[in-house]
Amino acid sequence: MRGWHGLDDVPEDWGRSVVTIGVFDGVHRGHQQMVGRAVALAHTLGAASVAVTFEPHPDEVIRPGSHPPQLTQQRRRTELLGALGVDAVCVLPFTLAFSRMSPDEFVQTALVDRLHAAGVVVGENFRFGHKAAGDLETLRTLGEKYDFVAVGVPLVSDGEAISSTLVRERLAAGDVAAAAEALGRPHRVEGVVVRGQQRGRALGFPTANVESPPYTAIPADGVYAGWLQVTQSPSPHEGQRWPAAISIGTNPTFSGVERTVEAYALDRDDLDLYGAHVAVDFGLRLRDTLKFASIQALIDQMHADVDEARDFTAAESSAM
16 A cells, blocks of 8 residues: 655556545544445546545644544554555645635645546545535536546444544543444554553552553543553564553542553563553443542452453453
């Protein structure tokens, strides 16, 4: 799969394409259906398939300060799109000037002149161009003008339409299992392991304190079962994945104030992950964050959390 940052990266001899367009935050099941439709159409037309996405999130440019919690970082988003079979991912820098393009200007500049669109696949509710003036019907009209077919894909529904907003709402409620259902995989938080207070190590549960980028969609405070994976590291642990118990919150038993994401790789007290880039995948919410009356009560509960996390992850592994 090829990756381009901006239209100038597209090779001048690039042939005809079927293009699918969206922010694709989360690459959830609705996105997956749309991308699959684009890949299939590209095969039918004998063209390449290209996913066009944007960085930063358009909301942050149009309404500064309104950036929604981000479900996937751009690198991860590109990986997920590639796994769906697209031939290329083109990340367009979203600027104020870009946002002021008319629908016709966007189609001609991006889709026709550079990507040589033979087809364009979007969601039925797709809006584009200055002040969201363009919609699917606009795209179909422009397709007649510029010789491409425009296809609208219905929203996927689980009783309610699957969207990035729905996934964020489920994460904000701590319902990571429902979020995973909409995503088609566990929600992931990525970041670098940094030194924390090291209380977990002192209590017998050494945790990786994960510092994630700004705007990351972090589930509600609580304790979760999931997995910890090293995604980038010079250490021999790169690529390894362990069942984990995960805590999100401020450590109220110790009167903490800073919200952290900490993951304990079950039954591993020999891992040195400082500086490693890791991924935390959330499978199931176990309980709320609690303030305990004593350190021993906290330790007893942590043992119970680990046992529950072990049972859940073992069951998930056997079901795969």
